[in-house]
Amino acid sequence: MMEHVPNEHGRFGDFxxxxxxxxxxxxxxxxxxxxDKALADESFRQEYIRILQHYSGRPTPLTFAPNLTRQLGGAKIYLKREDLNHTGAHKINNAIGQALLAKRMGKKKLIAETGAGQHGVAAATVAAHFGMECIVFMGEEDMKRQELNVFRMKLLGAEVVPVLSGNRxxxxxxxxxxxxxxxxxxxxFYMIGSVVGPHPYPKMVREFQRVIGDEAKEQFLAGEGTLPDVIVACVGGGSNAIGMFYPFLQDDVRLVGVEAAGKGIDTPHHxxxxxxxxxxxxxxxxTYxxxxxxxxxxxxYSISAGLDYPGVGPEHAYLASIGRVRYESVTDEEAVAAFQLLAQTEGIIPAIESAHAVAKAVELARQMTPDETVLICLSGRGDKDVQMMMHHLGVKEGEDVASAR
Amino acid sequence: MRLPVNRSLFIPFIVAGDPSADLTVDLALALQDAGADVLELGVPYSDPLADGPTIQRAAARALAGQMTLPKAIQLVADMRKKGVKIPIIIFTYYNPVLQLGEESFFALAQENGADGVLIPDLPFEESGPLLELSERFGLPLISLVAPTSKQRIEQIASAAQGFLYCVSSLGVTGVRETLPESLGHFLGEVKRHSRVPVVVGFGISTPEQVAMLKDACDGVVVGSALVQKIEQLLERLQTSEEKNAAIAEFASYARSLAAPLREPCSSR
Structure with a gap:
């Protein structure tokens, strides 16, 4: 059933x-x-994989988290390390794929939107790599919050256009x-950053992100000899989650998407x-x-600019409607705690987006047994969030982080 | 929808609730007096993908005044009471229609005296269910064709109801200084396939542009230029002693845009 989505009208069920x-x-x-031509073309696929390997550093590792596992005393926890990609997140997988398609179509100018700046940086990066022009639209409010990423994009040669409409x-x-x-x-060529937008974007971005799940499946089978019991990924638009989930949809694996609950789903701020x-x-x-x-x-609203989106990819809406994926939510505070926990137990600073997945995985792993496994899609690294976290935790210069909170 | 024959159509667009519900009714009357043949009544939306900054700002003003899709449709009945007789088209994005319910939307539009609907983010391929309702309620669903429509023109034009709206050039709504040279050819192509009047909009903002387009199509839609005028007159429109003069100024501006359409037969 699910192999046929989207249909020829770009529909995932009703979505x-x-x-x-x-x-x-x-x-x-x-x-x-x-x-469709590119996906059926072996040489396109090989070129995509070659760039992922030699430019972005794929395959990303599958890392067992021994300390976190021991501390929780439940299921074994594994991390799919998308944080180790070039530019620091899974966004580059999609940007490389779409840039190759743009090149194939003879388009040399890329348009991108960005929230926190991760997709904007990925787009600016591939534009530089492929010798293309890149114009990135970013809300003025986000530009203030993510000043460093704005400068990164400019360093990479992109033009960043401040958006003054709406909430910016x-x-x-x-x-x-x-x-x-x-x-x-x-x-x-419009290079969209997530599995959102009109058909064929949700399908296209999925196809360029499924490398996450394809690799993880192979790595997990090789290491554990079986599939994980549960997979957890954060969902804003939902591209890392679809990329991770898609190759497991037909398998007996529990899939959990984690949305941002902000200050709580019963408040207006989520x-x-x-x-x-x-x-x-x-x-x-x-979609929803x-x-x-x-x-x-x-x-x-979310503490995480990458999850701060009022819609969600239509394939997620579909997977929720048929009950194949369970969607839960995690508050700002829970995500911040998970951010600190992973940093301190494993020496890995996750993106605040990915910390939402970590928080839910921690909760689930605790209720599971040591012969069970949980795989987290660690979609990005937290370097971009360090400053925000310092501010959030109220840490002053020279103060000990451990004493905060 | 009854359209005048043997006459180039002047189709103004304003946003319901910009700057207030009452003033929208007054402005509609003024447009009718200025020679409008059809009124496009825009419903404000938080995320108007096909609109440029001018109409975005008008929508924001209207939303700040609590305008909604049902209220905008009810304005049509108010307009009828005050003497607006020309056909009125409800111009709305699709999401508010979905939330109201597609059938309720058509029922409400019919009940309040609207003559048609236009949904700029509902392309032909997605319009199936609405076409059926449009037929049932006798309210044409106005279609758009764009310079990129190419092989789609024939399909869209042959199914068009009421009139066919040609998007003049690539881009969103908003005043444009120049229109593409290829526009004449595009309009000719559309006219060849259309059984209903072919009107052109997006970027038309001066009497010169109207004059230039007059013979190439069956009418023009003017939106952003009028909305910009309303923006300039905002303060005066909302001051009781200046309101009438401001409305008269708006009407005279609209009349100046329509004037080239009313001149007898021009030679090409």
């Missing part, structure tokens, strides 16, 4: 589709046609990127789209989203 202005229908069709965050940056694409679709959202259309796709009773989109 997905192409809800875009007429101007974009042809560009989307062109991408779809070329994507990821949703608005995505709107503006799409508007820019509408005006420049004749010679620009980004738990599947838990609290309703069906609707955002950025060209039918945070909206008011009149269909106006509500701004989400």
């Amino acid at each position: 997905g589709g192409k809800f875009v202005p007429e101007t974009l229908m042809l560009p989307l069709e062109e991408i779809e046609t070329e994507l 965050t990821l949703k608005d940056a995505t709107n503006e990127a799409i508007r820019y694409w509408v005006a420049h679709c004749d010679d620009h 980004a738990a789209t599947i838990a609290k959202g309703t069906k609707g259309v955002i950025h060209g796709a039918m 989203l945070l909206q008011d009773e009149y269909g106006q989109i509500i701004e989400p």
